[in-house]
Amino acid sequence: MTTLIKDGQAAKDIYLRIDGDDPIPDGGALLVSLPVWQDHWQRLTRRPDPIGVVLASHEHPEVIADDLENFAVIALEFPTFRDGRAYSYARLLRDRYGFSGELRAIGDVLLEQLHYMERVGFNAFELAGDDPLAELETARGDFSVWYQGAVDGRRPASVLRQARTSASK
Amino acid sequence: MYRYDEFDRTLVSERVAQFRRQVARRLTGELSEDQFKPLRLMNGLYLQLHAYMLRINVPYGCLSSAQLRALARIARRYDRGYGHFTTRQNIQFNWIALADAPDIMADLAAVEMNTMQSSGNCVRNVTADHYAGRAADEIEDPRVWCELLRQYSILNPEFSYLPRKFKLALTGSPHDRAAVAVHDIGLRMYRDEQGRPGFEVIVGGGQGRTPAIGKTIRQWIEPRHIILYVEAILRVYNLYGRRDNIYKARIKILVTALGIDRFRELVDAEWEQIRATGPVIDDAERARIQACFAPPDYDRAAAGDDPSPAAGISDPAYDAWLRSNVVAHKVAGYAIVNLSLKAPGRVPGDLAADKMERVADLADRFSCGELRINHRQNLSFVDVRRRDLPVLWRALSTLELATPNIGLASDIIACPGLDYCSLANARSIPIAQDLSRHFADTDKLQQVGSLTINISGCMNACGHHHVGNIGILGVDKRGAEFFQLTLGGSADENPSLGDRLGRGLPQADVPAAIERIVDAYLALRGDDETFLQTYRRVGIEPFRAVVYEPQGTTRQVA
Amino acid sequence: MAQMLIANRLIDGRVVFRAADGNWVTDIDAGQLIDDNAVADSRLADARTDESDNLIIDPCLIDVAALGAAHEPAVLRESIRAHGPTIAVER
Numbered sequence: 001m002t003t004l005i006k007d008g009q010a011a012k013d014i015y016l017r018i019d020g021d022d023p024i025p026d027g028g029a030l031l032v033s034l035p036v037w038q039d040h041w042q043r044l045t046r047r048p049d050p051i052g053v054v055l056a057s058h059e060h061p062e063v064i065a066d067d068l069e070n071f072a073v074i075a076l077e078f079p080t081f082r083d084g085r086a087y088s089y090a091r092l093l094r095d096r097y098g099f100s101g102e103l104r105a106i107g108d109v110l111l112e113q114l115h116y117m118e119r120v121g122f123n124a125f126e127l128a129g130d131d132p133l134a135e136l137e138t139a140r141g142d143f144s145v146w147y148q149g150a151v152d153g154r155r156p157a158s159v160l161r162q163a164r165t166s167a168s169k
Numbered sequence: 170m171y172r173y174d175e176f177d178r179t180l181v182s183e184r185v186a187q188f189r190r191q192v193a194r195r196l197t198g199e200l201s202e203d204q205f206k207p208l209r210l211m212n213g214l215y216l217q218l219h220a221y222m223l224r225i226n227v228p229y230g231c232l233s234s235a236q237l238r239a240l241a242r243i244a245r246r247y248d249r250g251y252g253h254f255t256t257r258q259n260i261q262f263n264w265i266a267l268a269d270a271p272d273i274m275a276d277l278a279a280v281e282m283n284t285m286q287s288s289g290n291c292v293r294n295v296t297a298d299h300y301a302g303r304a305a306d307e308i309e310d311p312r313v314w315c316e317l318l319r320q321y322s323i324l325n326p327e328f329s330y331l332p333r334k335f336k337l338a339l340t341g342s343p344h345d346r347a348a349v350a351v352h353d354i355g356l357r358m359y360r361d362e363q364g365r366p367g368f369e370v371i372v373g374g375g376q377g378r379t380p381a382i383g384k385t386i387r388q389w390i391e392p393r394h395i396i397l398y399v400e401a402i403l404r405v406y407n408l409y410g411r412r413d414n415i416y417k418a419r420i421k422i423l424v425t426a427l428g429i430d431r432f433r434e435l436v437d438a439e440w441e442q443i444r445a446t447g448p449v450i451d452d453a454e455r456a457r458i459q460a461c462f463a464p465p466d467y468d469r470a471a472a473g474d475d476p477s478p479a480a481g482i483s484d485p486a487y488d489a490w491l492r493s494n495v496v497a498h499k500v501a502g503y504a505i506v507n508l509s510l511k512a513p514g515r516v517p518g519d520l521a522a523d524k525m526e527r528v529a530d531l532a533d534r535f536s537c538g539e540l541r542i543n544h545r546q547n548l549s550f551v552d553v554r555r556r557d558l559p560v561l562w563r564a565l566s567t568l569e570l571a572t573p574n575i576g577l578a579s580d581i582i583a584c585p586g587l588d589y590c591s592l593a594n595a596r597s598i599p600i601a602q603d604l605s606r607h608f609a610d611t612d613k614l615q616q617v618g619s620l621t622i623n624i625s626g627c628m629n630a631c632g633h634h635h636v637g638n639i640g641i642l643g644v645d646k647r648g649a650e651f652f653q654l655t656l657g658g659s660a661d662e663n664p665s666l667g668d669r670l671g672r673g674l675p676q677a678d679v680p681a682a683i684e685r686i687v688d689a690y691l692a693l694r695g696d697d698e699t700f701l702q703t704y705r706r707v708g709i710e711p712f713r714a715v716v717y718e719p720q721g722t723t724r725q726v727a
Numbered sequence: 728m729a730q731m732l733i734a735n736r737l738i739d740g741r742v743v744f745r746a747a748d749g750n751w752v753t754d755i756d757a758g759q760l761i762d763d764n765a766v767a768d769s770r771l772a773d774a775r776t777d778e779s780d781n782l783i784i785d786p787c788l789i790d791v792a793a794l795g796a797a798h799e800p801a802v803l804r805e806s807i808r809a810h811g812p813t814i815a816v817e818r
């Protein structure tokens with residue numbers, strides 16, 4: 001059992017997962033695998049309901065870079081927490097391809113990784129555990145200082161340092 | 170050296186607090202070992218043969234006397250009174266309790282040290298020329314770039330789960346003392362035709378079971394672009410490095426698989442994208458960091474000191490020490506002094522807590538309160554006034570830290586090996602002890618001249634055996650310890666990997682084999698030729714012959 | 728050859744051996760020698776329970792010879808774990 005956390009709140013997952021030969025229903029929000037999208041995009045885009053796509057960790061988002069306006073959600077999969085490709089994918093989706101919809105982390109998502117994930121642009125997580133919201137709060141509270149600028153817009157230490165120096169002048 | 174400000178301090182103490190919570194959750198069982206292990210590794214805590222081992226970063230090898238005293242206190246209070254300096258400019262403690270680790274980290278934080286990312290598949294401690302900022306042959310002090318790279322890599326949100334560990338090394342000198350060619354990324358400073366300093370970027374070097382000399386991906390890059398260029402490399406590696414097999418996951422495998430030209434295309438394409446929008450290094454931030462590395466106020470009068478400070482001492486041991494342990498400094502009247510942690514029969518790189526404190530005192534008295542750890546597991550004082558050399562020599566001699574052997578045959582690198590390491594095949598330290606006793610005679614040492622002997626207890630190559638002029642690798646043969654020799658390795662600006670000499674030898678035969686190799690070199694060498702030069706001229710056969718078919722003994726029949 | 732259970736204690740990482748009463752002890756001579764494979768397997772299962780109970784980590788069976796009252800692992804690695812490094816430490 002996982003709970004969807006979106007923008008810091010528990011949220012209801014309205015999306016039905018579609019993979020392989022699953023039949024595509026006429027109504028309802030769908031989260032489809034990349035092959036399903038590639039095979040059925042014409043049909044999918046004619047439907048009125050929201051569409052999302054799931055990228056496995058070997059599927060580079062470049063292949064959907066031109067399709068982004070079709071997606072309300074992009075879910076990036078972590079097959080194991082050790083597989084860090086999706087951190088780069090998330091960053092590229094936000095910074096380079098300009099995706100502004102929901103970016104969801106799915107698969108082996110560990111509490112300790114949430115702050116990294118938020119920083120590279122994820123805003124939704126499928127979390128296991130008894131009380132993911134509370135855990136999310138704890139994990140978010142771990143750090144208040146960052147060395148790098150990232151997608152989340154938090155100001156890195158280098159910027160804060162200069163702000164402080166110019167303020168004290 | 171770099172000093173933490175409130176931001177660094179906050180980050181490190183938040184990290185300690187986070188780890189304290191994680192340890193508590195592990196001890197109550199809320200976290201399983203499988204869940205906890207990657208967390209402790211990212212904080213430098215391994216489980217080794219006897220206990221937990223804690224690896225503490227010494228960023229690019231710079232250590233203050235106050236930090237060394239703190240390490241001594243930790244050694245005494247939480248360990249067994251000693252620590253081990255490593256080839257990666259870290260220090261390791263071998264007898265740590267899990268329950269103590271958060272307290273130790275808090276003690277470290279109090280002296281501006283940490284263990285973050287000293288293990289794990291992330292960017293590790295950035296290493297550098299241990300003479301950075303002081304070497305007479307240096308173009309520019311690389312440490313400002315080291316520190317910028319350190320900050321860039323710590324808790325980097327995108328690159329904390331790379332396919333495998335990632336090691337960066339920098340040198341600001343044309344003469345490479347940081348082994349940059351055997352790192353995932355090596356940066357070597359030199360001047361272009363217009364005389365502008367910049368870095369040659371070398372990628373895909375490494376040791377381990379598939380050793381590789383790095384390849385030049387970029388001939389010259391302006392230093393201020395270095396972070397973004399490293400980011401481009403890291404992104405390409407993060408996306409395309411293999412994740413299916415940990416033995417093939419290092420960047421060197423990717424570079425070899427794609428070829429350097431294809432790899433360069435990918436990196437350059439990425440770099441073109443990010444340099445347009447990415448953050449350039451902020452000049453003010455760079456200036457702030459640079460100021461931390463401002464040299465001390467040197468005494469101009471020192472230039473007038475007697476440059477041959479034999480003053481009052483006529484001791485051949487002192488002369489030998491001056492020749493091998495004392496190095497030219499940028500500033501007239503000053504010297505760099507290497508402290509040898511390789512007295513005959515000692516454990517390479519180990520130092521007892523009491524001696525750490527004495528060394529800290531000497532650093533305060535003679536070298537502006539700072540010291541360096543170098544990748545050959547020795548320490549260096551980098552701001553010694555030449556006229557103080559005799560007094561310092563006497564003080565170091567009583568501490569057994571003045572063995573005149575830097576860069577010579579008994580200055581042996583040895584990894585912890587089977588005495589401590591859970592991955593080992595064989596013991597490295599006893600071999601090092603035997604050999605250093607064997608080469609205890611100063612005259613013989615000086616006669617043999619420049620020679621690096623590096624020992625690893627298994628093919629992970631933590632003891633740099635691939636790049637030792639003589640490399641010794643521990644292997645396991647049906648439960649017995651055997652050692653394979655390689656010859657001709659080098660980690661300097663003309664790097665090479667050693668060639669395998671032949672079948673493994675039992676431990677007892679290693680010193681005699683090394684002796685024969687050295688004697689063969691002495692017989693073969695031309696005027697002023699080092700071991701490596703002779704080896705490169707004559708090749709491996711003469712050495713193979715003396716080891717496996719020594720005259721006067723019966724030829725072994727297979 | 729007889730076998731013995733070896734592990735590292737979770738809280739401090741120290742090398743420990745399983746004694747006949749089920750306790751984990753640091754002295755190999757106090758560890759239980761097990762001659763019977765079936766018994767060894769069932770003790771290993773007990774050790775795994777101790778592992779899930781967060782007492783120890785990485786339990787495994789090693790070959791151990793009895794030399795009178797003293798116990799000596801057959802393999803150098805385990806002997807070093809039992810007795811510590813083979814070298815004198817820095818003083």
Ligand code: HEM
Nearest residue numbers: 255256257375376377378419584585590592629630631632
């Ligand atoms: C005692 C615990 C240690 C463990 C478990 C360990 C583990 C490893 C492993 C698995 C590798 C191979 C990496 C690869 O090929 O991908 C490696 C490489 C290396 N380690 Fe260690 N090591 C230990 C201690 C040390 C020490 C004490 C030093 C320094 C003296 C050190 C420095 C290095 C270096 C320089 C390399 C080769 C460079 C490279 O990564 O390619 N390690 N280590």
Ligand code: SF4
Nearest residue numbers: 584590593626627631
């Ligand atoms: S080379 Fe092998 S034995 Fe030596 S420290 Fe590295 S992993 Fe351990």
